[in-house]
Amino acid sequence: MHSRYLIFLLCLLGFYSFASEEDGGLTCKELDTRNGRDIFLSSNDMAFTIKSPRRSCNSRFTYEQINFPSEKWMITSLPTEEELGLNAQRELFIAPSKKSEAIYIGAIPVDAISIGTNTYRNLTQSGGSIYETVYQINESSVETKTPSRELVISDSLCVYEKESDSACQTMTGTFDKPLCLYTDGEKKILEESSSCSELLQNGN
Secondary structure (H helix, E strand, C coil), rough: CCCHHHHHHHHHHHHHHHHCCCCCECEEEEEECCEEEEEEEEEEEEEEEEEECCCCCCCCEEEEEEECCCCCEEEECCCCHHHHCCCCEEEEEECCEEEEEEEEEEEEECCCEECCCCCCEEEECCEEEEEEEEEEEEECCCEEEEEEEEEECCEEEEEEEECCCCCCCCEEEECCCCEEEECCCCCCECCCCCHHHHHHHCCC
């Protein structure tokens, strides 16, 4: 079974890959205000303010244009080297214009990758399974989407062959013959292995 150290390495690779693909970095300044500490971010004609931030200017801040469908700007706060680890997160903020306050909407794993418009996927290994988590970026929040998929590589679970089945059967997944499951948090339904192609690549 893959070790947690391998997953951590993949996390680091994902982090540096993400950072290099961003549209650009932002210059960061911390400002003391009457209500506490704010962060002022700028770059060319960009000027964003984050009030009462969770992080400081020790973090790297980047930006990109995003549509909801109207054009807005998403600011990302990347974790510092000290914050990197198996559960490292990048915090997301949405600003309505190039010169405005950026509002915190949530966080996603640092190694989550874009799979569509405002949609990211993260793969994690826990126990005998590799899990898929899909995040949808909205104007005011980050939504964890369900149902999702699970690739069983070393475990026995109670699985429904069809969604309409009233009873499950015990099935075992191995590295050589993994089980691809579609799960809504309650039922684990058997699927074709091709539906878990991304998870299979992560498990090999």
